[in-house]
Amino acid sequence: MAGLVSRRLFRRASAVIPGGVNSPVRAFRAVGGTPVFMRSGRGAWLQDVDGKRYLDFCLSWGPLILGHARREVVAAAGRALRRGSTFGAATEAEVALAEAIRQAVPSMELVRLTSSGTEAAMSAVRLARAFTGRDMVVKFSGCYHGHVDSLLVAAGSGATTLGVPDSAGVPEAWARTTVTVPYNDLQAAAAALRRWRGRVAAVIVEPVAANMGVVLPRPGFLEGLRELTARHGVLLVFDEVITGFRVCYGGYQRICGVKPDLTVLGKIVGGGLPLAAYGGRKDVMRLVAPLGPVYQAGTLSGNPVAVAAGLETLRLLKALKPYRRLEERTRSLAEDIRRCARACGAPVTVNQAASMMTVFFTEHPVTDYASAKLADAGRYAAFFQALLESGIYFPPAQWEAAFLSAAHGERDLDRAARAIGRVLTAGS
Ligand code: KE4
Secondary structure: OOOHHHHHHHHHOOOOOOHHHHOOOHHOOOOOOOOOOEEEEEEEEEEEEEOEEEEEHHHOOOOOOEEEHHHHHHHHHHHHHHHHHOOOOHHHHHHHHHHHHHEEEEEEEEEEEOOOOOOOOOHHHHHHHHHHHEEEEEEEEEOOOOOHHHHHHOOOOOOEEEEEEEOOOOOEOOOOHHHHHOOOOHHHHHHHHHOOOOOEEOOOOOOEEEEOOOEOOOOHHHHHHHHHHHHHHHHEEEOOOOOOOOOOHHHHOHOOOOOOOOEOOHHHHOOOOOEEEEOHHHHHHHHHHOOOOOOOOOOOOOHHHHHHHHHHHHHHHHHHHOOOHHHHHHHHHHHHHHHHHHHHOOEEEEEEEEEEEEEEOOOOOOOOHHOOOOOOHHHHHHHHHHHHHHEEEEEOOOOOOOOOOOOOHHHHHHHHHHHHOOOHHHOO
């Protein structure tokens, strides 16, 4: 439960910020209680404003693969800040970061930096519409691409029916430009492209979904999307805001071998500062202003401080090569949780991909949004709160991903496994 200072701050925040938070999921609405206000982070640990420490498995929703306040990243950002935070002009460092991204993700032949994943996804969709001269987009239930108006869409009744707004303020007409189909359902995607033949600009997908909790692509799903989109003259957009530099040095496309036309990056690529990117085929990206007619801009796009943090993060990831150890440790923790759940009869399914995972409170396999939604959010809430009391900070929502960082040591993971085991055994 949140301490006294958090509770006081939440009352103060609620008087001046909608819901007391600057992003809805931080409000703990999905898990109940007052949100914990954080004061600092170091390595794998967070400290809240009441002085309580937590082993952090939310890691700011993904950016902090090196852990909080990584010394080299802080130093690099500090040096940049002391030279001036922003010039609104080109700098060498942003060229170096774009080059590093292209080297890591070769399908991104040209790269544009933005300040958020939402901005990058929105721009990629606008670009796809311009390149194809078409208006519609196919997305997948449970996948999230930021608060882009036309993508804040709930699935229509059938797999090929037009979307309906999933947020107030989104015009019906904009929602109807999006068709939502079930993740991992290639037939539904094919049906949507047939039904709206000649009108679909892009298919946008999280290659490993993480916004309904972690859901892995079925063998052949991404390859099938590549073949379908190529056949229909539709651009394939991989939203790798989470998977980019999380699952390997590059994106999931390096692992699965599927080459998208456009890729969206965020989170890790900014090293914990506001930076994201989109990029892809030269012939497509050449439409982006000032080269072409697709306008996209940003005062702080590619700003020196965030670029410095991103560059240092990518340099460290390349040098440290943490991915194998991260995957092994995450797999081991996932196995510990499964073993404990079997032993105590807790209805738990754990999906794990590289250094991210989700503990779903359901005994069914979770392969798409419909099966993810069978999870018992109330039991997850009790699980989250019990872990919080034990000094373990999981994502405050069932349908999100938990992450490990290079700063999580064996002792930290043993501590987490023991705490999770106690909580599952106690029936929370
Ligand atoms: P941002 O605009 O939050 O930088 O990125 C949007 C976005 C785009 N694509 C994917 C696959 C994403 O996961 C996100 C943002 N992720 C959420 C958590 N799953 C951010 C947390 C929040 O909204 O506070």
